[in-house]
Amino acid sequence: MLLRTRIILFVFATLAVVAGLLIGVGVVRDGEANQRARDLELDRLGVAWRLAVTEAAIRIDQDLIRLTTDPALLRAVAAGQRGALAERMSVHAGGSNPIADVNLFGMDGALLYATDPAFDAPPLLTKPLLEPVLAGRGRVRGVRLLDGGQQSARTRLVAAAPVYGTTLEGGGRVIGAAVAAVDLSRALDILRDNTGGRVFAVGRDGTLLDGGGDPLWPLVKPLVVLDGRGLLTLDAAGRRYALASLPVADLAGGRAATVLVATDVTATLAEQRLWSIAHGAAVLLLLLGALALLYGYLLRNFAVLDEAVRALQAISQGRAMGYVELPTGNDEIGRIGGAVTVFRGVMRELERTAGQRDRRLRRQQRFIRRQMETLAVTLEEDARQSLLDELRQIEADAQDAASPQSKGVGDELGLLALGFSRLATRVSTQQVQLTQMVRDLRDALADKRRLISLQQELEIARTMQLSILPQAFPESSALDIAARMIPAKEVGGDFYDVFPVGEDRLGLVIADVSGKGIPAAFFMLIARTMLRAVAESGVGPGETLRRVNTLLAAENEQMMFVTVFYAELDTRSGALCFANGGHNPPLRVTAAGAVSVLERSAGIALAVMPDMPFAERRIALAPGDRVILFTDGVTEAFDANGAMYGDDRLAAAVGGPEDAPARASLDGLLADVARFADGAPQSDDITVLVLRWCGAMGAAAG
Incomplete structure (x- = not known):
């Protein structure tokens, strides 16, 4: 097997291993990036759900303000007059903006009035949940899972506010609590508007609460996960959707429902596939380009070596006077012809120095090989073109007999080694720059996420301040x-x-x-x-x-x-x-x-x-x-x-x-x-x- 064939096979195997490692690292990195993206998407949707619940609860608070500023209703609560409460609440229920579902509680936590006329209607909030409100420590907002009564839906969005007495009933002292509830669909509609996704809700037992009219529901139903949050994908009508499961906590503890958000990710997945194909194609093109460059280089330089070998063989066979024509520009041929007449006298000296020359050539060849392996990375177009130009310049200097740097085969290898060393330095510098750019981009993305989070918190603070x-x-x-x-x-x-x-x-x-x-x-x-x-x-x-x-x-x-x-x-x-x-x-x-x-x-x-x-x-x-x-x-x-x-x-x-x-x-x-x-x-x-x-x-x- 020829030497150039062995070199090409060895370099090909090395480049194949490096390419395999690059592809493997890329696959692992993509997997980690996808997992981080799923976690971020779940966190984003979780924040969007909490914002939707807060916005819906603030609308309930506006209804509670109307009740807790009614002097007649405040006097009835302070006196515990259920009949007077029912009469006054009928006025609010018949107004232009009626309140759908209301409970009024006394200071002892007893239910004084309920919009639900059923005899055994359960209260919207139990006494333990009302304690912070009755103690004047704040409001209570959240989701409740109700059983029994004549509720239109078992899962409700509830908000509670303290009732403060008028001057006659004790000034600013808490005399009771007002609780209002609306259907969970109000928060779900806000979530749809904020996220642009297709939203569904199921109860704790898997019963559909909202979203049944969406044609996507038959495909979502088998994928419902009731325990914990998660992110799945599904196909529907040629589109890909990311289905996020968000558990909804009950104010009394446990899970009240599960919210499902389906987001169209068809374009995102298609873009990811295109990037994966482009990455594989780039690695393959790099491998083929390196092999083609190596093959052309070896073919050109080994042609000169072959001619020199044939000339020496002719001399060793006694045809010293024969004329051997080597490629133009290699003036060493003339020196070889002149040395034939004194070949016998210097043979022993050549045998002694041949070992040293061979060892020096092997060291230079190994150095060149290491530098070539270092260059097995992807370069930008401008850097790649500059690399090719410098290689051509090195080859031209090595072949130019008039160049003061060109003095023999050993000097040619040294010149090539110096050129490859400069190229390796350029590639390493570019790699360091790319690494720094990636690090800066990662820091910028982290700053952007923190800015978005701060903007969301300031918007919540603005809404709360205006509601006060x-x-x-x-x-x-x-x-x-x-x-x-x-x-x-x-x-x-x-x-x-x-x-x-x-x-x-x-x-x-x-x-x-x-x-x-x-x-x-x-x-x-x-x-x-x-x-x-x-x-x-x-x-x-x-x-x-x-x-x-x-x-x-x-x-x-x-x-x-x-x-x-x-x-x-x-x-x-x-x-x-x-x-x-x-x-x-x-x-x-x-x-x-x-x-x-x-x-x-x-x-x-x-x-x-x-x-x-x-x-x-x-x-x-x-x-x-x-x-x-x-x-x-x-x-x-x-x-x-x-x-x-x-x-x-x-x-x-x-x-x-x-x-x-x-x-x-x-x-x-x-x-x-x-x-x-x-x-x-x-x-x-x-x-x-x-x-x-x-x-x-x-x-x-x-």
Whole structure:
């Protein structure tokens, strides 16, 4: 077998082993990547399900707010009057927005009222589950598996809220609990909208709860896994779906149901197959290209060696005078011809030095072979073309008899070894760069996942903050109230509040915390809670702001402050008593459209200095008067050119005769601010509260 044939077979076997290792490593890596992708998909869908449950529960909370702010219902709960509760709940059930399924509980956990008329109707929540609500420690939300009664479905989405007594029943003390439930399909519909997948739900015993009308259900049904979460694939109508199983926990413990989400992954799997085929083809092309390059190189260089061997054989056979023509450019042939005449004299010397030459050649050949094995990697197109050009240049230098670097076979091998060493260095450098790029990409993906998670948490915080602010206001023919807060960031530092202070007084609050974002939102919650708690004691606006200021300034390590305007309206006479803690003074608009600024009262922002006095002022509202409470986010709104909205535009927007409801006035003002900004970024939170006093006219109309 020829030497070049053995070299080609050896290199082919080596490259085949390397290619097999590369493919094996790729298969293992793809398997690990697929497992991580499945875990991430399950985590994503789990978060989407929890968000859907939270959003559906927040909608239930809006219904509970209507119940827990009904004074007649609160008195019936405090007295435990089941008949009065049933009568009052019939009013809510017959309204424009009835509540479907409600339980009312007393302070002792006894069921006082249930929408379900069945005699043995089970409560929506048991007493142990109600304990945190009755203790005033928060709300309860989640999924419940109900048995018996006349429930339209056994698996329900439940939300519970504490019922606080009015001033006559104990002020802000918890006197009971209100529980509302809706069908689980509400959360499932939200999950469909958020994920874009095909959603199904089955009960704990495998009974279908939702999604039976989907034509995909007959294929999903045999794959349902009731225990634990998992991710399977299925084929339907030429499409591939990833079927995720998400267990739904019961508030009482255990599993209430299982949610199944089918996502179309046909395009993703097809792309993965194309990448696998491309990877295999690239490895194969690399192997064939390396073999072709090696074969061409050996064929070209061994041709010269063959001619030299034949010339030496002719000399050894006594044909020293014969003429042997070797390829052009190999001037060693001329030297061999001249050395024939002295061949006998130098034979022994050649035999002695032949061993040294052979050992040196073998070392160089082994070095070249190792460098060639190092090059058995995939290169980019530009690097591959540069490699071929450098090889051609090395071969040209080795064959150029006039080159000072070309002095013999040994020098040719040394030149090739030096060239291959440079090529190996280039390939190694490229590999290090690719490894660093992969590491940077992995870090970027991790940062992106953390950013998405943070954005989701901020969106939840925004929804919760907006749900805390009053959305429904006391219904009275004597007054009309509307309010809205638009945060500049995900969460804001502005807030407003409307709450009863005794039987004939109504507290009105608007405030602006220094700064924006999460710190301002936390400080807002603290200030709002303290102000409501102090105001309900009935000490008046000035004393209320003094006490709250002292409490906030006591432990204000972050040096934050809040400007507050607090007023108390006498709902019988229309007298408005107010105090101002460094806030923008509200505007008063008469029925004729005249605009004036309420008189400023002495007072600084809260939490700056403790034990500061706050003066009170009092005005009498006439029928048709409007009072506009606002934060500086309105007057300090900017357009794209940097111009500010200002007090004059505000007065012009709210001025003029108007007999529209408070909601229309509020919407008109906010729309005017939006038109002025014309798409410019919002620089501060915008909060507006509009009070319209109807007075005797409203009472007569009632």
